[in-house]
Amino acid sequence: MDAKTVALEIMRAAIENADPYRAVRRSISVDGNRLMVFGKELPVRGKIYLLAFGKAACSMAKAIVDVLGERIGEGVIVTKYGYAENCPKLGRLKVIEAGHPVPDENSLLGGKLGLELAEKVGEDDILLVLISGGGSALFLLPEEGISLGDKIRTNELLLKSGAKIYEINTVRKHISAVKGGKLAKRVKGTVISLILSDVVGDPLEAIASGPTVKDPTTFQDAFRILKLYGVWEKLPKSVKRHIELGLEGKAGETLKEDLPNVHNFVVGSNTLACESALKKARELGYNAAILTTTLEGEAREVALAIGSIVQEVARYDRPVPKPAVLIAGGEWTVTIEGEAGLGGPNQEFALSIARKIEGLNAVVLAVDTDGTDGPTDAAGGIVDGKTLGLLREAGIDVEEALRRHDAYNALEKAGALLKTGPTGTNVNSLVVAVIPKRL
Numbered sequence: 001m002d003a004k005t006v007a008l009e010i011m012r013a014a015i016e017n018a019d020p021y022r023a024v025r026r027s028i029s030v031d032g033n034r035l036m037v038f039g040k041e042l043p044v045r046g047k048i049y050l051l052a053f054g055k056a057a058c059s060m061a062k063a064i065v066d067v068l069g070e071r072i073g074e075g076v077i078v079t080k081y082g083y084a085e086n087c088p089k090l091g092r093l094k095v096i097e098a099g100h101p102v103p104d105e106n107s108l109l110g111g112k113l114g115l116e117l118a119e120k121v122g123e124d125d126i127l128l129v130l131i132s133g134g135g136s137a138l139f140l141l142p143e144e145g146i147s148l149g150d151k152i153r154t155n156e157l158l159l160k161s162g163a164k165i166y167e168i169n170t171v172r173k174h175i176s177a178v179k180g181g182k183l184a185k186r187v188k189g190t191v192i193s194l195i196l197s198d199v200v201g202d203p204l205e206a207i208a209s210g211p212t213v214k215d216p217t218t219f220q221d222a223f224r225i226l227k228l229y230g231v232w233e234k235l236p237k238s239v240k241r242h243i244e245l246g247l248e249g250k251a252g253e254t255l256k257e258d259l260p261n262v263h264n265f266v267v268g269s270n271t272l273a274c275e276s277a278l279k280k281a282r283e284l285g286y287n288a289a290i291l292t293t294t295l296e297g298e299a300r301e302v303a304l305a306i307g308s309i310v311q312e313v314a315r316y317d318r319p320v321p322k323p324a325v326l327i328a329g330g331e332w333t334v335t336i337e338g339e340a341g342l343g344g345p346n347q348e349f350a351l352s353i354a355r356k357i358e359g360l361n362a363v364v365l366a367v368d369t370d371g372t373d374g375p376t377d378a379a380g381g382i383v384d385g386k387t388l389g390l391l392r393e394a395g396i397d398v399e400e401a402l403r404r405h406d407a408y409n410a411l412e413k414a415g416a417l418l419k420t421g422p423t424g425t426n427v428n429s430l431v432v433a434v435i436p437k438r439l
Contacts, residue, residue: 181255307356341406344374
């Protein structure tokens, strides 16, 4: 098996084992009038409602339907356009496809219907909330006075700023009527949230902006982030005014305490994906190591750091001897200033690391586990020691492509785009580097 095939096999194993359907099925079961979640026993006395939102909403909801079936009274599922194919076929479940990463009218509809559902839950009822990456954009309800257009503009500014996902979500929570634990506040009955993490380190309050979790961040934090990344002065007036009211103590803060009726559980994460990749690499006969599951930073820069370790293994058999596989997980970002080309963080990572591994017998792939990297049809990129030469032959100036954030078009010229289609999961990004024995 050549190195590229090995890398792809490892990637597939990681994504399959982070499958949201499996994650939910292994976390929940029912026995008569008792619901067991991660060993916690919860009585079922009334109705069970289902609210799912995020890129993995359909797979997670299907697992719940397969476990609970007719016990589910009513539900709302909100997922990304093109992701509804795997949704359960149950008449009582309303399925909405909405915009991501930029929210749209359907995102607003999902937020409204989800909040209406939450407010139907009585004291003896259970609301099952299935949360996955993308939920911040897909499940949206701005605070009063903030229009959808102003929320979208704010979201676009944040996505282009280079801010980390938890920083973006800090702002989102403070201009939302459902994030930062505000959804949980509206529920009289029991809330059980099953969460598929797409945030580095799995902080519950940051995943989909934490609609059922207490929030340690404040309006002051949101203001600091907006100033730090140069977004504050560009904000729509309604958003700026709401944050100013929050700073003055005149707008409600996010949830600041644990609620006794709310139970949150992480069912899958990037760590699980990386551990599955590690297992597969060892099954294939490679010396393998997870470098980190918390890699963050500017895509082109963290790529050079990982590339340096690939060089070290290729040349000196350290820190892992050849044949070797290096695995890293996390969330890298791209800061865009002015006009940009086409690409995404993983494509930019791949294009950047191609410079570092030139001439080496090594293959590196970088993939967004949800199958969509940036606003493109690619999941990432896969490069080797010959990629840079191919790009030169095609007349591509790699440095210029990186400066313009045009990784998609560059990688396409070298046949180095990685396309998986929607995977049904979303647990951050993954890097797999394969360094065979042969020099």
